[in-house]
Amino acid sequence: MKTRNDCREWRELLGAYALGHLEGDERAGLEAHLEGCGACREELAALAPVARMLPHADPARFELAPEPPPELGRRIASTIEGEKAAAKQRRRRRTLGGFAFGGAAAAVAAVLILFVFGGGDPAGQPEQQVKFAGLPEGIAIDATLQPHAYGTEIHMYVHGVPSGTLCRVWLRGPNGVSYPAGTFRYRWGDDSDAVLSSALDISRTRQLVVDTGKRTFVAPVNPPGPTATIRQEEST
Amino acid sequence: MIQLGTSTRGALSRERDVREAYAAHSGELYGFAVRSLGDAGLAEEAVQETFVRAWRAGDRFDPKIGSLRTWLFAILRNVVIDLGRARAVRPAVAEGGIEPSVEPLDEALLAWQVEEAMRRLGEDHRRVLVETYYRGRPYAEVAEELGVPEGTVKSRVYYGLRALRVVLEEMGYED
Numbered sequence: 001m002k003t004r005n006d007c008r009e010w011r012e013l014l015g016a017y018a019l020g021h022l023e024g025d026e027r028a029g030l031e032a033h034l035e036g037c038g039a040c041r042e043e044l045a046a047l048a049p050v051a052r053m054l055p056h057a058d059p060a061r062f063e064l065a066p067e068p069p070p071e072l073g074r075r076i077a078s079t080i081e082g083e084k085a086a087a088k089q090r091r092r093r094r095t096l097g098g099f100a101f102g103g104a105a106a107a108v109a110a111v112l113i114l115f116v117f118g119g120g121d122p123a124g125q126p127e128q129q130v131k132f133a134g135l136p137e138g139i140a141i142d143a144t145l146q147p148h149a150y151g152t153e154i155h156m157y158v159h160g161v162p163s164g165t166l167c168r169v170w171l172r173g174p175n176g177v178s179y180p181a182g183t184f185r186y187r188w189g190d191d192s193d194a195v196l197s198s199a200l201d202i203s204r205t206r207q208l209v210v211d212t213g214k215r216t217f218v219a220p221v222n223p224p225g226p227t228a229t230i231r232q233e234e235s236t
Numbered sequence: 237m238i239q240l241g242t243s244t245r246g247a248l249s250r251e252r253d254v255r256e257a258y259a260a261h262s263g264e265l266y267g268f269a270v271r272s273l274g275d276a277g278l279a280e281e282a283v284q285e286t287f288v289r290a291w292r293a294g295d296r297f298d299p300k301i302g303s304l305r306t307w308l309f310a311i312l313r314n315v316v317i318d319l320g321r322a323r324a325v326r327p328a329v330a331e332g333g334i335e336p337s338v339e340p341l342d343e344a345l346l347a348w349q350v351e352e353a354m355r356r357l358g359e360d361h362r363r364v365l366v367e368t369y370y371r372g373r374p375y376a377e378v379a380e381e382l383g384v385p386e387g388t389v390k391s392r393v394y395y396g397l398r399a400l401r402v403v404l405e406e407m408g409y410e411d
Contacts, residue, residue, distance in 0.1 A: 012387075015394030019369055047394075050401045056343065057350035059370040061271070062362065065355055068266035072280055073258050076287045080251060083288070159296065188301075189310025192289065 007037060014044050018051040130208050132219040141217055143208055144193075151199040154181050154208070161212050163188035171200040171221075172207040186212075254291050261305055262287075264352065265312050271348045272316045272341060282319055286312045305408065313341060353403040361396030364389055 010033040016022050017030055034041055130143040139160035146153040158167055165186045170178040184194035198205075205221045262283060269279035289311050290297070297307055354362055367378045368389065379386040 012391035012394045015392075015397045016368075016375070016390045018397060019393065021368065021375070021393075046401060047397045050397050050404065053346065053350050053404075054365075054369055056347045057354060058347060059354075059366055061351045062354045062366070066267055066270045066276065066279070068262050068283060069280065072266075072283060073255070073262065076258060076284050077251065077255065079284065079288055080254060080291050083292075084251075187314060189307060190289075190314045192293070 007033075007040065010034075010037070011040055011043060014040065014047055018044060018047045019054075128202065128221060130219045130221055132210075132217050135217065136215075141210060141219075143219070145202055145205065145208070145221065147202040148197070151179075151197060152181075152202045152205060154196040154198065155193040156184065156196060156210070157193050158186045158210070158212075161186050165212050167194075168211040169196050169198075170209040170211075171198040171205045172209055172218075173200055173204045174206050178209065250294075251291075253294065254287055257290070257304060257308065258287060261308055264305075265308060267352060268309070268345065268348045269312060269316060271351070272344045273319060278319055282312060282315045285315045285319075289315070303408070309345075313345070316341060349404065349407060349409065353400055353407060356403045357396060357399055360392055361399050364392040365396045365400075368393060 010030055013022060013026065013030050017027065022030060034044065127147075128145040130145060132141040135141060139158075141156075141158050143157065144155040146155070152171060154169060154171070156167070156169060158165075161167075163186065166183060167186055168183050169181040171181055172178045179198045179200035181198035182196040184196065202221075208219045208221055210217045265286060266279055266283050269282040270276060273279050273282060286308060290308060297304065301307075302310075354365070357365075363382075364378065367373045367381075368375060375386050375389045379389045382389065
């Protein structure tokens, strides 16, 4: 029989005790020791959560340690490289579109001055970046509005509200009437944009409204003109 | 509450960062994806989609909220849900003897953590925990089989649980 002073030997029984495997005198002796030994009680408290986790595991899977195939890393690198190249090409097309437009204007001996707001596309359709000012610390919201024949497409990015928050979105016109754009849930870890749409034309949109349940955030939408505002001056 | 990971890193907006993140975390992510989806091909798809999404949103990664590992697992969790929904319309096919998990995803994550921690234990510790706890064999029988005193089996169970706790903490577990 172990003595009360032999702490190390008692302690080495704590694993079996935490798993519910100690019986009889050994169990009674350890419990008596625990009453008088704070260090062993602390050690038991540290082991207990681990013991509670054991039932969740499937021992048949202990030997299975699947490794990703060697080509997976290369495939991911190649996908990212492809996306980067495509984005670069899109930017180049936008730039070339702007130059071609300016060149055509020069041909009629006029002076064109372009003021570009936001990122326009070659067709002159303005895409609008919407910024929410004065947001509480830790919350970020931004959006991009894209014009369509049916109304306005909205790419929403929300970050910092509790995961699972239901977000409702509207566009508000000049007369204060709101047009619903849809709902989405913010999920922590999912950083993709929510894509929504509203029937309100972008040219008539004055505000973007996001309701997160507890709070409502409103951002102004600039009165849109064409992407490029063109002022023509007569040459003298 | 299960927390994954403690290390913090910068954004994933550069390809070099993605490569480093892949080298550090792809094994675990793939292991969990296989555990959850039960299909090696789908698991590859899930891990690929996870890193591509992480790269796209690299500038949004905020180490103050959680570690890169935690963030990648959170993305993977969403990818697995998406793939699970897509797979719901077609029959699951198990590969390599790995059965698809039927548990809810958070339970699968907890299970995977314990299984991964058990894999990282020394053979002596894992063996006694498997024999006494999972197979429910008497300590005396296990001791005889291993050729050691029964007290040694008990002390190995103790040191095995301690080691398991250390491994889980290294993996980011907090109770």
